[in-house]
Amino acid sequence: MNVSAQAVTIVMIEDDEGHARLIEKNLKRAGVYNEVLHLASGTAAMDHLFGPHRQGGPPVLVLLDLNLPDMSGIDILARLKADPVLKLAPVIVLTTTDDDREIRRCYDLGCSVYITKPVNYETFAQAVRQLGLFLAVIQVPPTAP
Amino acid sequence: MTWTQAAFGRITLGLKMLGFLVLLGLAASFVWMVQETRRYADAVVATQEVRVAAAQLLGSLQDAETGQRGFLLTGDAAYLAPFEESEQALESDLPELGARLAAEGGNPALEATLDGLITAKLAEIRRTIALAQQDELAGAIDVVREGRGKALMDQIRGLLQGIEARALARLQDRSATLERAGGVLLAAALGGCALVALLGLATLTIAMRYTRDLDSAQAALKRANASLEQRVQARTGSLVAANEEIQRFAYIVSHDLRAPLVNVMGFTQELETALVAVREAMDRAEIEAPALVTPALREAVREDIPEAIGFIRSSTNRMDRLIGAILALSREGRRRLVAEPVPLGATLESLAGSLAHQLDARGAELRLQPPFPTLESDRLALEQILGNLLDNALKYLEPTRPGRILVRARREAGMHAIDVVDNGRGIAARDHGRVFELFRRSGPQDQPGEGIGLAHVRALARRMGGDIRLTSRLGEGSVFTLLLPDKLPAADPALQPSPEEQPA
Numbered sequence: 243m244n245v246s247a248q249a250v251t252i253v254m255i256e257d258d259e260g261h262a263r264l265i266e267k268n269l270k271r272a273g274v275y276n277e278v279l280h281l282a283s284g285t286a287a288m289d290h291l292f293g294p295h296r297q298g299g300p301p302v303l304v305l306l307d308l309n310l311p312d313m314s315g316i317d318i319l320a321r322l323k324a325d326p327v328l329k330l331a332p333v334i335v336l337t338t339t340d341d342d343r344e345i346r347r348c349y350d351l352g353c354s355v356y357i358t359k360p361v362n363y364e365t366f367a368q369a370v371r372q373l374g375l376f377l378a379v380i381q382v383p384p385t386a387p
Numbered sequence: 388m389t390w391t392q393a394a395f396g397r398i399t400l401g402l403k404m405l406g407f408l409v410l411l412g413l414a415a416s417f418v419w420m421v422q423e424t425r426r427y428a429d430a431v432v433a434t435q436e437v438r439v440a441a442a443q444l445l446g447s448l449q450d451a452e453t454g455q456r457g458f459l460l461t462g463d464a465a466y467l468a469p470f471e472e473s474e475q476a477l478e479s480d481l482p483e484l485g486a487r488l489a490a491e492g493g494n495p496a497l498e499a500t501l502d503g504l505i506t507a508k509l510a511e512i513r514r515t516i517a518l519a520q521q522d523e524l525a526g527a528i529d530v531v532r533e534g535r536g537k538a539l540m541d542q543i544r545g546l547l548q549g550i551e552a553r554a555l556a557r558l559q560d561r562s563a564t565l566e567r568a569g570g571v572l573l574a575a576a577l578g579g580c581a582l583v584a585l586l587g588l589a590t591l592t593i594a595m596r597y598t599r600d601l602d603s604a605q606a607a608l609k610r611a612n613a614s615l616e617q618r619v620q621a622r623t624g625s626l627v628a629a630n631e632e633i634q635r636f637a638y639i640v641s642h643d644l645r646a647p648l649v650n651v652m653g654f655t656q657e658l659e660t661a662l663v664a665v666r667e668a669m670d671r672a673e674i675e676a677p678a679l680v681t682p683a684l685r686e687a688v689r690e691d692i693p694e695a696i697g698f699i700r701s702s703t704n705r706m707d708r709l710i711g712a713i714l715a716l717s718r719e720g721r722r723r724l725v726a727e728p729v730p731l732g733a734t735l736e737s738l739a740g741s742l743a744h745q746l747d748a749r750g751a752e753l754r755l756q757p758p759f760p761t762l763e764s765d766r767l768a769l770e771q772i773l774g775n776l777l778d779n780a781l782k783y784l785e786p787t788r789p790g791r792i793l794v795r796a797r798r799e800a801g802m803h804a805i806d807v808v809d810n811g812r813g814i815a816a817r818d819h820g821r822v823f824e825l826f827r828r829s830g831p832q833d834q835p836g837e838g839i840g841l842a843h844v845r846a847l848a849r850r851m852g853g854d855i856r857l858t859s860r861l862g863e864g865s866v867f868t869l870l871l872p873d874k875l876p877a878a879d880p881a882l883q884p885s886p887e888e889q890p891a
Binding site for chain 2: 340341
């Protein structure tokens, strides 16, 4: 297991417990043992990412469900990409629709990968792994002052 | 007052008839007047003739008297000649006067009175002449002196004057009547003219009022139309809103339905994965501790669980496809149609090209029968519709005979009608409506598909301002007729993407 990949925390913003569980299981099964922080609502995600307890340290990878009950995932994505630090974090959008307009919008806002559920978990895990490595590499300069 | 068209027609026709009758009356009066004038002229002539005849008669008598007097004065027989001539002339003069008098309308009895007087006068003259010839001149003069001849002559003259006077009086009478008639006729003519002018004016007024009424009715109609248009627009607006609502509903529902489905599918896969471990454990147990593996366990692991997972999987896959189709349809419904000139012939050629392989494989023939028009429509939508119809035609060919598919275009009710004709397996009459419904299919379910194509085709055709129609006989073939207007209807604003939906 790659050491730099270990450093990446996966922040999973997903309201559906089942989906969250499936994602976790498949990540593990694919050999991605990063810490997964599950946030079940948009509000919780905003608190964690932008709230007072916000940690500046470990780099994160965001798994984002667009269809949250309390707010639109698109808004969270926009906030993330507008933040000077968090905009570097890769975002994987996971959603149940394959609407062209929505996909385009997400890519325009700066999401790294857009994956439609039900996911082919092989591909999904592969994407997470690659983005995790990528993240570790680009995170090197700020963590080595 | 408002005129109905029938009342207007009746009234103006009545006025025209009245005017015509007045003119006819005037014409008749003029004819009568001409006749009257002619009768008057005849009367003038007759009066003149009576007067001439009377003067002639008097002249002849005076000649006779002159002859008598000359002979009595001179005893010269030469003076008897005028008398004899007059006597002869009088024979014709009297009947002449009688005839003229009768013609003129005088008293014919006068002729007899005159005859008596003239005969008496002539007798007196003859008697004096006879006395003179017998040299009894004094006796003859005595006879004259008696004054009987003069009295007779005076009587005759009086009668003749009377005749003349009466004739003149009658003439004057006629003249006065004629003058009166002329006056009346003039007045009538003036009155008639005035009446005709009045009728003309009345007709004109009515026509103008009628025209004004028509104008105001037209204006009212225009206003009604405008308000109708407004109502239609309002109704269309709410329909569009309702349609939009349905589209959103379909989108949200399918979106939300998919979330639990993802779990079902995902955890089914988990079960499948877990089953692998269970099966391995059971396989090992069969070797190491066969007693543990009961037939029930074996059946559950080997048959029941895999079968259950299989059914769950096929059902969820199917449900996933259906939801995907609803999503696609709702997305398609929100796509903005853009009009551009689309040559139907070229579009069909390219579709035929992409089907060539399948056509060959099934030994079917696709014939495009020109001419094909160029439509002002949405290219993608047209391609989707025609592609779908051709796909269906090919898919449902009757395997027992060579497939024949024909596409032709014609005009129908001011629209383009595009027929896709096939000799395939056909559609039973009871399914003609159903095949256009979402998720409904007809006939043996031996072909892949979800029953979405034709629903999509119909929704598209209607959005393009047209429609689709089916005529088919089971076992003989089908004709799908796509009706499209020359031009795509103006896009309604509600169907255009709202700013928030557009890419940033």
